[in-house]
Amino acid sequence: MALGTVVKQAATNSARQATNASSRLRLRKAALTLTPSAVTRLKRLTDGPTPQYLRVGVRQKGCSGNSYILEFTDHKGKFDEVVQQDGVTVLVDSKALITVLGSEMDYVEDKLSSQFVFHNPNAKGVCGCGESFAV
Numbered sequence: 601m602a603l604g605t606v607v608k609q610a611a612t613n614s615a616r617q618a619t620n621a622s623s624r625l626r627l628r629k630a631a632l633t634l635t636p637s638a639v640t641r642l643k644r645l646t647d648g649p650t651p652q653y654l655r656v657g658v659r660q661k662g663c664s665g666n667s668y669i670l671e672f673t674d675h676k677g678k679f680d681e682v683v684q685q686d687g688v689t690v691l692v693d694s695k696a697l698i699t700v701l702g703s704e705m706d707y708v709e710d711k712l713s714s715q716f717v718f719h720n721p722n723a724k725g726v727c728g729c730g731e732s733f734a735v
Contacts, residue, residue, distance in 0.1 A: 631681045631692045632656065633704045638716065641707040642688045650674060656700060657693035665734045666699065668718055699735055 634642070646652045653676065657669040676682065679694035692700055704719040725734040 630683070631697060631701055632683045632690060634683075634685045634688065634690065635704060635706040636686075638705045638707040639686045639688050641716075642690070646672075646688070653689050653691050655680065655691040655693060656696065656705070658696035658699045667733075668716075669693075670716060 642654060646654070652672050652674055655671050655673050655677070657671070658666050659669050661667045673691070676691055677693070681692040681694065681697055683690045683692060690705070699722060700718075700720065702721050706717045706719065708715060708717050720733060722735050723733040
């Protein structure tokens with residue numbers, strides 16, 4: 601076999617492997633997206649000398665079964681999913697990841713309250729008071 605034929609065959613095989621590898625790569629759905637008002641509020645809340653992160657979790661409680669838990673922390677957990685958007689870092693607890701996947705976090709202010717609100721496409725039902733949800 602001629603050297604030119606071996607080189608062409610090797611190039612063809614590597615091109616096929618590259619095509620197969622790129623076809624296996626898929627875009628991941630974002631664990632959590634933030635609205636501009638949520639980003640602005642989180643920047644104000646986490647502004648300080650020590651870096652702080654907001655960790656989003658889900659606990660079993662409330663009328664519908666699940667409730668969001670928000671807590672500030674100064675370190676990332678071993679299995680936390682990191683969401684970085686517009687200069688803000690939010691951590692999603694690994695236990696809550698499947699429940700929160702694809703959700704949008706918003707910050708809403710009205711005359712009576714100001715709060716973070718989640719728009720979760722996975723939620724099948726929401727409690728009347730809005731504090732809990734069912735998946």
